Amino acid sequence: MATTELRPRTEVDADKGAGLGSGRGRLWRSLRGNKLGMTGGVLLAIVVLLAVFAPLIAPYGPAEVHFATPFQKPGTVGFLLGTDDLGRDIFSRMLFGMRASLEVGALCVLLSVVVGAPLGLLAGYWKWLDAIISRLTDVTLAFPFLIIAVGLAAISGPSLQNAAIALGIAHIPTMIRVVRGETLRIKESDFVLGAKTMDASGLRIVFTHVLPNAASAIIVQATVIMPVAVIGEALLSFLGLGIQPPTPSLGIMLSDAQQYMFRSPTAAIIPGLGIAAICLAFNLFGDALRDAFDPTASSRK
């Protein structure tokens, strides 16, 4: 099994004239040499660790109120980043907010990959399916994600799941298009022609030859979707269409803080920095990953 997966990959590498060592080794060398990308990778690791271990790191519960000490400034003893209008610890809320952001982002990416990638493979490989799938893609694209979210919120009420589903649906079309384009390209390569002459069935070719070669494009697209989904979650929660209080979300923290932003500007600034940190990490790391997968299309030269 491993050999059938590896063979096409090395052939693609040879096509690009980059047959230096194994694919994985080259990938790692390229990533390590990219300073901005490594910065993004480290930032990403920090963000993910903070979010995963939020319950262990946070000094207080995210909804724990301290009525005696509202509007504390950052650096106050006991409250690292200060407190909000109800005296809730902003640092603890931010950790749990980042956790929710990543959760929605991951769900959205998962949905777009699980639904989008197979449809993209089918559309790229079989022409008659392409017409149907492309039309459905167009219809989905005609609804901006906010409208899908509005619809879902109207039908079954706003929630974390609905926010993730709305964002996922909105990103399926772009995933389909990317995978479809890759499939069209890979379909013409010699190893696919070779497999065809050996009477391999269409489905077998698609899953054992095309999919492994389209994997890098899918991964890169996932890193593109992730930050957009994180901002999307914050936006929906900010508008009241996403995560509902008392569950903390960076978007809810922002919309709360907007009410008293002149009294305590830091309460509005900090959640935004949290969102920016997550997105910056994914954008930097995603760019580096794209360059590493495809040395010919480097964005930095």
Added chain:
Amino acid sequence: MIRYVATKLWQSALTLALATVVVFIGVRMLPGDPALAMAGEDASPAQLEAMREQLGLNASMPVQFLTFLGNLLRGDLGTSTRTGTPVAELIATTLPVTLWLSAYAIVVAVVVGILFGVIAERFRGRWPEWFTNGFALIGLSVPNFWLGILAILYLAVTLGWFPASGYVDVLSDPLRGLYYLTLPAVILGTSLAAVIMRQTRASMIETMSTDYVRTAKAKGLSGGRVLMRYGLRNSLIVVVTIVGLQLGGLISGAVVTERIFALPGFGKLTLDAVFTRDYPVIEAVVLVITLSYIVINLSVDILYSVINPRIRIGGSN
């Protein structure tokens, strides 16, 4: 070219028809009985039945769909259950605000995006490129509603350069109207500008290293003319595509921007309708946004064929 436009027209019509069906079914899936909402909680069963008959809810689904289409074509979008105002009237008063905001934001984004893209390409490896790349990275990573809050805090309130909120009709007082919209438009346009900048830069780098540009330079054409004639023309094609693709994001961004700057636009209408469960308004709002999205994308495709000689001459693709 005619074949290309005809294909696009046919595809858009099909998308439009399918989207209308989706909206029709979606609204029927909403919880709650519209007749009960219209007649009031304490209506008698007879009154409820009369209201059902009046609203056409007793007819079969296909008949309901045809009535829905007929009303739509006559411009009858129903009345708001919350305020009793015709929905068409609500849209007519709120839509211009959003259109001005979005158009202004697109202009800002295109000007800044192309300018920064060209700068990044011209000054590769020097500080202006670092500056513009940094701008693009931040533009893509920072949520625009947070930028909006920061802008209100510092540019509007602390420095007093711009009004923090409010709207003045652009047609009756263009200068004041645009002044009030400047901060929201810049905030809304930031992420679009970042995307345009990146694409302009990439397409410029590609174009400027082609053989025909080298030939043009060798023939003694000045740098400025090469840039205008080859570099920018090609990147314009990319920019038009990007604006079309990013339209959905722009619409969502406009809704939240209106919320932050308290603009009485389409976004406010949408959110108010969702939170008060004003179904006729939700239905109309979703339809209007979807229709305009499809129409604008069709225009983008046609514009694309006009400025891209490969499609203009090559026929359908």
